[in-house]
Amino acid sequence: MLAAVFDFKNFVDTFWSNAITGLSLGSVYALVALGYTLVYGVLRLINFANSEVFMLGTFGSVVALNVLGYNDASAQLGFFGIVGSFALLLVASLTFSAGAAVALEFVAYRPLRRRGAPRLVFLISAIGASLVMASAVERFGPKKNESYAIARVWSSTTKALFTIGENGEVQIRNVVVFVGSMLMMLALSLFVSRTRFGKGMRAVAQDSETARILGVNTDQIIVVTFVLGGLMAGAAAFLYMVQYQVTDYSVGFVLGVKAFTAAVLGGIGNLKGALLGGLLLGVLENSGAGLFGGKWKDVVSFVVLVAVLMFRPNGLLGESLGRARA
Amino acid sequence: MSTPNNDTVPVDESMAKEMIKAATKSSPRHRFSPIDAFSNLPSQARLAISLVFLGFLYVLPWLTWLPVLPTTGSDFSTVLTTLVVPYVLIALGLNVVVGQAGLLDLGYVGFFAIGAYTMGVLTTKHFQWDGILWFAALVVAVVVTSGLGVLIGAPTLRLRGDYLAIVTLGFGEIIRIVAKNTAWLGAAEGISGIPSMPSFLWFKIDILEARWLWTVGLSAILLVIFVLSLLERSRVGRAWTAVREDEDAAELMGVPTFKFKLLAFAIGAAIGGLGGVFYTTRNSAIYENQFAIQQSILFLAAVVLGGLGNRYGAVLGGFLVAYLPERLRFLADKRYFAFGIVLVFMMIFRPQGLLPRRTKARTATDAPQVTVSTSVPSGGAS
Numbered sequence: 001m002l003a004a005v006f007d008f009k010n011f012v013d014t015f016w017s018n019a020i021t022g023l024s025l026g027s028v029y030a031l032v033a034l035g036y037t038l039v040y041g042v043l044r045l046i047n048f049a050n051s052e053v054f055m056l057g058t059f060g061s062v063v064a065l066n067v068l069g070y071n072d073a074s075a076q077l078g079f080f081g082i083v084g085s086f087a088l089l090l091v092a093s094l095t096f097s098a099g100a101a102v103a104l105e106f107v108a109y110r111p112l113r114r115r116g117a118p119r120l121v122f123l124i125s126a127i128g129a130s131l132v133m134a135s136a137v138e139r140f141g142p143k144k145n146e147s148y149a150i151a152r153v154w155s156s157t158t159k160a161l162f163t164i165g166e167n168g169e170v171q172i173r174n175v176v177v178f179v180g181s182m183l184m185m186l187a188l189s190l191f192v193s194r195t196r197f198g199k200g201m202r203a204v205a206q207d208s209e210t211a212r213i214l215g216v217n218t219d220q221i222i223v224v225t226f227v228l229g230g231l232m233a234g235a236a237a238f239l240y241m242v243q244y245q246v247t248d249y250s251v252g253f254v255l256g257v258k259a260f261t262a263a264v265l266g267g268i269g270n271l272k273g274a275l276l277g278g279l280l281l282g283v284l285e286n287s288g289a290g291l292f293g294g295k296w297k298d299v300v301s302f303v304v305l306v307a308v309l310m311f312r313p314n315g316l317l318g319e320s321l322g323r324a325r326a
Numbered sequence: 327m328s329t330p331n332n333d334t335v336p337v338d339e340s341m342a343k344e345m346i347k348a349a350t351k352s353s354p355r356h357r358f359s360p361i362d363a364f365s366n367l368p369s370q371a372r373l374a375i376s377l378v379f380l381g382f383l384y385v386l387p388w389l390t391w392l393p394v395l396p397t398t399g400s401d402f403s404t405v406l407t408t409l410v411v412p413y414v415l416i417a418l419g420l421n422v423v424v425g426q427a428g429l430l431d432l433g434y435v436g437f438f439a440i441g442a443y444t445m446g447v448l449t450t451k452h453f454q455w456d457g458i459l460w461f462a463a464l465v466v467a468v469v470v471t472s473g474l475g476v477l478i479g480a481p482t483l484r485l486r487g488d489y490l491a492i493v494t495l496g497f498g499e500i501i502r503i504v505a506k507n508t509a510w511l512g513a514a515e516g517i518s519g520i521p522s523m524p525s526f527l528w529f530k531i532d533i534l535e536a537r538w539l540w541t542v543g544l545s546a547i548l549l550v551i552f553v554l555s556l557l558e559r560s561r562v563g564r565a566w567t568a569v570r571e572d573e574d575a576a577e578l579m580g581v582p583t584f585k586f587k588l589l590a591f592a593i594g595a596a597i598g599g600l601g602g603v604f605y606t607t608r609n610s611a612i613y614e615n616q617f618a619i620q621q622s623i624l625f626l627a628a629v630v631l632g633g634l635g636n637r638y639g640a641v642l643g644g645f646l647v648a649y650l651p652e653r654l655r656f657l658a659d660k661r662y663f664a665f666g667i668v669l670v671f672m673m674i675f676r677p678q679g680l681l682p683r684r685t686k687a688r689t690a691t692d693a694p695q696v697t698v699s700t701s702v703p704s705g706g707a708s
Contacts, residue, residue, distance in 0.1 A: 108674075128668070
């Protein structure tokens with residue numbers, strides 16, 4: 001009876017490979033979750049359009065690839081060629097995402113803040129902006145069969161480095177994704193804790209009114225927050241492209257929901273929480289898929305979320321960027 | 327400013343209204359507002375206009391000769407019955423949950439799905455309830471949805487704000503995935519061949535025709551509006567307002583907040599389920615993809631677009647969200663782009679929605695005092 005629901009053999013067989021995929025995907029979740037958590041921590045706002053900021057970032061890489069013209073499989077690249085192209089793609093993704101995030105703040109959020117609109121209005125504005133971004137890419141973006149194809153640059157990353165257990169093959173891309181996201185998060189946490197802007201962000205998160213009275217330029221801090229969120233989403237987008245190599249105008253939505261789930265799981269507004277939530281969600285989701293079958297993957301992640309929130313209503317690590325409670 | 331005609335109206339009522347109007351109109355710009363103009367009219371005139379408008383709504387599917395209104399790319403009466411009726415019902419239900427009780431529910435599409443799927447299961451291969459039993463199926467669908475609203479609400483409603491939002495979103499998605507992965511519910515192909523409402527033999531009209539279904543759907547909407555307006559004026563409505571404005575204060579004042587939140591969830595779910603039932607009446611085939619999370623987001627957009635907390639706003643919003651993409655079909659694949667731009671600009675220039683929440687006379691006259699009292703401590707005490 002139990003065997004019909006649980007597939008223990010499959011779970012054990014695929015444990016390591018699921019854990020490795022889970023960590024890679026979880027790193028991407030964590031980076032996107034940081035975008036949600038930063039904006040939420042500073043503004044108490046679910047930046048719903050962060051998912052589309054991520055999506056635009058993946059297209060940054062696609063556009064850069066098209067400019068480089070590496071789509072024909074015959075091109076041969078040396079080590080430095082590959083690393084240089086990667087750097088270029090990363091910069092393109094970062095630029096696209098950060099640009100989109102800032103544009104979002106200026107077009108969809110700032111006018112509303114000026115008017116003191118209620119919170120739900122921001123959410124709807126963000127939904128409208130997401131629709132615009134997704135359908136603009138669908139309509140005007142590069143067409144699928146032209147440029148989404150696997151490029152020469154990507155194929156260099158699927159080489160296996162070593163194997164854990166039976167089939168836990170660790171490829172270059174897994175390492176790149178994991179290490180890359182950890183570096184981004186380290187940089188972010190240093191920025192928030194060490195720099196003047198970071199101090200400003202923490203001040204606005206604690207009490208925006210007092211911060212403003214004490215001379216913090218809140219509008220500037222908010223723009224910086226969106227830039228940081230955008231950069232995290234851009235890095236996530238680049239790493240997503242390294243891991244999966246294809247993208248689509250609709251790639252943002254589901255990933256955005258998962259990343260937001262990760263942010264809430266860890267405790268929204270909490271940078272460490274986003275990391276923990278992202279990695280945990282990535283691993284649990286993939287292990288759950290091994291245990292219950294791939295079609296129940298999304299159910300596993302939401303059930304985990306509900307279960308955690310039942311016992312820890314503010315997430316695993318609690319809210320912390322600003323005050324303790326919303 | 328137009329002044330009401332005092333000769334035709336009981337004097338004290340119109341004078342009171344006039345005073346309220348004078349108190350609310352403190353803004354320096356006196357722009358003409360059709361809503362104010364309408365509420366300034368004598369009550370008989372308002373009744374007459376409402377009746378004419380209702381009559382107009384009932385004959386809407388027959389008015390295909392009108393210049394702008396009918397949809398060009400798709401059959402107007404089909405749009406009305408398959409999209410407008412369910413969307414308006416859903417907007418009404420969601421307005422109870424989000425607009426009145428202030429609970430941000432991002433998984434509302436789940437209730438829509440449960441209503442539609444219950445109907446599908448009861449009337450097709452598994453049970454084959456048809457004829458008069460169709461109505462029994464309708465009742466069962468609404469009851470089941472409402473019950474599931476309680477089941478989902480009981481553990482989740484202890485969470486607040488954004489946590490509730492993401493958890494409800496999760497539940498909405500779980501419902502869809504369960505429908506997709508369960509063979510008994512038709513899996514990915516869904517359920518097809520759902521019968522429409524049985525025709526009443528004694529009416530000699532073909533109820534299966536979309537235009538008559540619109541009549542039934544519109545009547546259902548009116549019934550729901552009537553029940554909701556009774557609820558809003560009762561203790562329940564006041565409790566919801568209290569929970570929405572300040573949950574802690576409400577709890578301290580003795581309002582059993584959890585119970586009323588659960589009630590809002592159950593009632594909202596029941597109306598969403600009814601929307602699901604009407605969705606099946608003409609579509610006859612349902613599959614999981616029609617109930618994706620994006621739909622939930624669209625429903626929420628409908629409520630906020632129309633005016634959060636205002637029933638008629640929800641109706642208008644539901645209508646627009648169902649109708650505009652069909653009306654804009656000539657824009658083809660650019661229509662969601664256009665819809666997104668409309669949403670953003672709408673929120674910037676009219677964040678309270680097309681038909682804003684109606685503030686009671688009391689709160690309107692209190693408003694200036696409130697602003698004074700908040701400005702005092704910031705200047706003096708602190």
